[in-house]
Amino acid sequence: MHLKIPGHRPSARQFAIGVPYVWLALFLLVPFLLVLKISFSDLQFGIPPYTPIATLQDQTLSLALHLRGYVLLFTDSLYAAVYLNSVKMALITTLCCALIGYPMAYHIARARPEIRNLLLLGVILPFWTSLLLRVYAWVGILRNDGLLNHLLMGLGLIDAPLEIYRTDLAVYIGLVYAYLPFFILPLYANLVKLDHRLLEAAYDLGARPWSAFLRITLPLSMPGVVAGAMLVFIPSVGEYVIPEMLGGANTLMMGRVMWNEFFNNADWPMAAAVTCVMVLLLLVPLSIFQYNQARQLGGRR
Amino acid sequence: MAMQDPRGMPRQGEADDFVRMEDVVKIFGDTVAVKSVSLSVRRHEIFALLGSSGCGKSTLLRMLAGFEEPTSGRIILDDEDITSLPPHRRPVNMMFQSYALFPHMSVEANVAFGLKQEGVPRHEIHERVFEALDLVQMAGYARRRPHQLSGGQQQRVALARSLVKRPKLLLLDEPMSALDKQIRQATQIELVKILGQVGVTCIMVTHDQEEAMTMASRLAVMTEGQIVQCGTPHDVYTFPSSRFVAGFIGSTNLFTGTIVVDEPDHVLIETDALSRPLYVSHGISEPLGMEVHVSIRPEQIRVGRQAPETESNWGHGMVSHVAWMGSYARYQVRLDAGQTIEASVSSLDWSQSDAPGVDEEVYVTWSHDAGTVLAS
Numbered sequence: 001m002h003l004k005i006p007g008h009r010p011s012a013r014q015f016a017i018g019v020p021y022v023w024l025a026l027f028l029l030v031p032f033l034l035v036l037k038i039s040f041s042d043l044q045f046g047i048p049p050y051t052p053i054a055t056l057q058d059q060t061l062s063l064a065l066h067l068r069g070y071v072l073l074f075t076d077s078l079y080a081a082v083y084l085n086s087v088k089m090a091l092i093t094t095l096c097c098a099l100i101g102y103p104m105a106y107h108i109a110r111a112r113p114e115i116r117n118l119l120l121l122g123v124i125l126p127f128w129t130s131l132l133l134r135v136y137a138w139v140g141i142l143r144n145d146g147l148l149n150h151l152l153m154g155l156g157l158i159d160a161p162l163e164i165y166r167t168d169l170a171v172y173i174g175l176v177y178a179y180l181p182f183f184i185l186p187l188y189a190n191l192v193k194l195d196h197r198l199l200e201a202a203y204d205l206g207a208r209p210w211s212a213f214l215r216i217t218l219p220l221s222m223p224g225v226v227a228g229a230m231l232v233f234i235p236s237v238g239e240y241v242i243p244e245m246l247g248g249a250n251t252l253m254m255g256r257v258m259w260n261e262f263f264n265n266a267d268w269p270m271a272a273a274v275t276c277v278m279v280l281l282l283l284v285p286l287s288i289f290q291y292n293q294a295r296q297l298g299g300r301r
Numbered sequence: 302m303a304m305q306d307p308r309g310m311p312r313q314g315e316a317d318d319f320v321r322m323e324d325v326v327k328i329f330g331d332t333v334a335v336k337s338v339s340l341s342v343r344r345h346e347i348f349a350l351l352g353s354s355g356c357g358k359s360t361l362l363r364m365l366a367g368f369e370e371p372t373s374g375r376i377i378l379d380d381e382d383i384t385s386l387p388p389h390r391r392p393v394n395m396m397f398q399s400y401a402l403f404p405h406m407s408v409e410a411n412v413a414f415g416l417k418q419e420g421v422p423r424h425e426i427h428e429r430v431f432e433a434l435d436l437v438q439m440a441g442y443a444r445r446r447p448h449q450l451s452g453g454q455q456q457r458v459a460l461a462r463s464l465v466k467r468p469k470l471l472l473l474d475e476p477m478s479a480l481d482k483q484i485r486q487a488t489q490i491e492l493v494k495i496l497g498q499v500g501v502t503c504i505m506v507t508h509d510q511e512e513a514m515t516m517a518s519r520l521a522v523m524t525e526g527q528i529v530q531c532g533t534p535h536d537v538y539t540f541p542s543s544r545f546v547a548g549f550i551g552s553t554n555l556f557t558g559t560i561v562v563d564e565p566d567h568v569l570i571e572t573d574a575l576s577r578p579l580y581v582s583h584g585i586s587e588p589l590g591m592e593v594h595v596s597i598r599p600e601q602i603r604v605g606r607q608a609p610e611t612e613s614n615w616g617h618g619m620v621s622h623v624a625w626m627g628s629y630a631r632y633q634v635r636l637d638a639g640q641t642i643e644a645s646v647s648s649l650d651w652s653q654s655d656a657p658g659v660d661e662e663v664y665v666t667w668s669h670d671a672g673t674v675l676a677s
Binding site for chain 2 (some may be wrong): 191198206211216219220
């Protein structure tokens with residue numbers, strides 16, 4: 001068996017694939033390996049604030065893997081609670097994005113082409129301002145003496161201001177607001193391609209509009225829903241800015257814990273261990289899911 | 302009306318207009334897609350709407366399916382007014398142009414879809430699905446997904462899906478357009494057989510006159526949102542009502558002239574294209590001196606070297622092109638006055654060696670009953 005080896009000059013295809021690979025290796029894999037290394041070291045005073053893993057002394061190479069961070073992770077219930085809470089908040093955010101984003105994406109995809117681009121622009125418009133500014137705006141809206149409470153009290157709907165700012169609800173509002181476009185865009189791209197004749201065929205065969213939606217549109221749009229959900233769920237789990245600015249002291253999310261370990265406690269190994277476990281927690285289910293998707297796609301061909 | 306026929310002939314009347322469109326008009330914005338169409342289709346009939354793209358035939362079909370509501374007019378199916386009934390409540394099913402099979406469902410699930418929507422019990426669904434798949438010989442493919450099937454197989458599944466609910470009316474939208482030319486004719490004949498077996502009333506839309514003539518028992522020729530002629534394929538071909546129909550259904554030779562003699566049993570028409578008058582052996586209703594057109598089909602024209610002895614219905618010219626088509630040869634003869642006419646000459650009349658060739662002078666003749674006088 002001979003493998004045909006193409007010429008030494010990389011083809012355009014190899015080049016096109018190679019560039020992002022190198023990029024990902026340099027800026028994702030290498031930093032992650034560094035973090036992984038730090039997670040197995042021990043705390044020490046100085047620069048850097050952690051011990052080296054391998055030391056060469058008296059012709060002896062000694063490898064010291066400190067598991068303190070990981071042991072603490074699994075013994076201190078705080079961390080488990082933080083993980084669970086982060087995943088819960090990210091799941092609820094994803095669900096809310098799906099409930100709000102699906103009808104929006106559906107109507108944009110169904111709108112007349114002239115209007116469609118305008119509506120899409122509306123979805124993308126927030127990206128023209130920094131996230132930080134937009135979250136600050138939410139602080140201004142949700143604060144006890146903020147716009148929302150002024151409005152509601154002015155209308156006489158409530159007597160005392162609603163306590164939203166610095167609660168989990170404020171974090172949910174901020175997360176859903178910030179990540180909604182990431183759900184809408186891939187779903188829209190999927191829905192706009194849906195063959196309208198399939199729906200007509202369903203109506204023709206006796207399906208009411210709602211039933212045709214459930215049995216034709218929804219299943220065929222699942223790849224778009226999944227893509228959108230991933231784009232919302234993954235960054236939400238590790239989100240730092242929004243819980244920090246809108247959440248209360250007891251809004252426990254992984255991003256904040258990492259920040260605290262790194263900068264307040266200067267405990268780099270602990271922070272690195274938190275990070276590594278988070279990546280693992282996200283990566284394993286996602287790669288299993290991805291593998292299944294790929295196999296299904298392969299089966300369809 | 303038909304049902305209440307007091308003389309006890311309800312079946313006859315019922316059969317005459319199982320589907321009735323009355324003055325149906327459809328306007329989209331400021332374009333008129335369908336200009337007042339009235340049409341009757343009999344029970345168990347395969348009826349073809351024939352026309353080129355944009356003639357309004359698809360809009361008509363979509364109104365029958367319920368995807369469009371007529372701007373005015375009524376649609377009656379089996380004595381029930383279905384004009385504004387939504388598609389899911391009509392006893393009408395459609396086979397779509399590109400089949401529109403659900404890609405995420407198996408063949409079996411595709412066919413079962415309509416029955417499930419209807420709430421048919423599970424065991425009956427299974428029975429009827431396989432009955433329908435057997436009918437189109439696709440029972441062995443029940444587990445496949447549509448993309449794993451060839452175009453012809455997809456068409457069969459689409460047919461099974463549209464027949465399984467036993468609709469009163471089946472609509473076919475360009476049924477052969479997604480198939481290769483080689484298998485079209487065999488498929489057309491098979492489709493007619495299956496439809497006959499099921500006994501369903503069928504309205505099809507096509508731009509292909511051969512397809513309409515192969516499959517339909519009656520057809521309507523449409524142009525610019527109107528039906529210009531309706532009848533059996535034979536009648537429409539033999540007695541076209543206008544130059545448009547004569548040219549659309551098959552090819553024809555048209556002469557423009559004026560009526561010079563108008564007798565009850567024949568007319569004489571003089572034309573600049575020929576030195577002899579045209580003799581047509583049937584009366585017409587047009588007045589003397591009026592400009593009319595005479596259509597003569599290519600297969601009715603004979604080509605010969607000898608001058609005919611008759612006073613009328615012949616011309617002299619030069620062969621400009623000959624195409625051997627196997628069973629016949631297509632001649633193009635340029636007449637002395639300049640018009641080129643087409644003649645189909647059977648291979649039985651001339652062997653290839655002694656047939657007139659290009660640049661040879663010939664006479665073209667036809668019989669008294671070959672011509673059809675067209676006023677428009």
